[in-house]
Amino acid sequence: MTFAPIQCSAPGKVILFGEHAVVYGQPAIAVPVTQVQATATVELAPPGNGLTLVAPDLERSISLTTAPQDDPLAVAARLTLAHLSVPPPDAVLTIHSTIPIAGGLGSGAATAAAVVRSLAIALGHPLDNESINTIVYEVEKIHHGTPSGIDNTVVTMAQPIYFVRGRPIELIAVGATFTILIGDTGVASPTKESVAYVRRQREKHPAHYDALCDQIGDLVVEARQAIEAGDPDTLGKLMDENHRLLIEMGVSSPDLNRLVTAARTSGALGAKLSGGGWGGNMIALVEEATIKRVTRALTKQGAQRVIATRLGTIS
Ligand code: PMV
Helix, strand or coil, X not given: CCCCCEEEEEEEEEEEECCCHHHHCCXXXXXXXXXXXXXXXXXXXXXXXXXXXXEHHHCEEEEXXXXXXXXXXXXXXXXXXXXXXXXXXXXXXXXXXXXXCCCCCCHHHHHHHHHHHHHHXXXXXXXXXXXXXXXXXXXXXXXXXXXXCHHHHHHHHCCCEEECCXXXXXXXXXXXXXXXXEEECCCCCCHHHHHHHHHHHHHHCHHHHHHHHHHHHHHHHHHHHHHHHCCHHHHHHHHHHHHHHHHHHCCCCHHHHHHHHHHHHCCCCEEEEECCCCCCEEEEEECHHHHHHHHHHHHHCCCCEEEEEEECCCC
């Protein structure tokens, strides 16, 4: 078997609306963040070498045959080979990522998507998005336990999505350019833990948590309309409201609240935590004129980094 080196990338992502409630069947909206990427490169290796997975950023190099059963990179590769019913190629698959780990930016899903896509092409059987998405969802289970499927879907599609668990994916037509600042608390917070917390709380207080999820679901529907209509003022207010409901759910943190407040008081149209919560990232909707001021305010209040991404244009 021969092939030229193959390289595929997948973007990071943020959840704009609906995290946590999406696990219980409510809609959520997520968008790709192309400023951060996972990139996989597959190169031919001498015959008999099998498949080696290399992650230089993590100082890791493992052979597929000896990799642990639950190693996410190895699981992504094994599932791809099983899906295609082919043996491992003699190749080296190298993965680089600029997506922060455990920050709610979809690093696990993007890494898996890049691995699956590049490996399938190298094997001469490119996979469609649906198959890639199905495989990446299986890998996400290792990171998240019971993921809703939103992360794998948005990074595989690399487009804004309106997502309801178990329903066909809907792409969102963005009616104007929206600028989103993503502020990183610098606190690594595994989504698995906050998802498990919400599950426990929901078991203890079902009526309260179901009501919170219903309210979030309703505002996600409105947010989609505001995105399609190109209405930033409404979108900002809905972000504020979604953050309030996430605080009530118990998944915010003092760091997140401080950054959200800093964004609002320095001129953002709205702000909220994004993803699992208790750390990771928050997002703020800003106008062009306030990008610098809000970025400065976030940095001053402790954001470890601020990424600006645009929705509705190629960014
Ligand atoms: O991967 P994160 O941290 O952006 O969070 C995923 C969103 C949750 O709704 C909290 C969990 C899920 O599986 O949808």
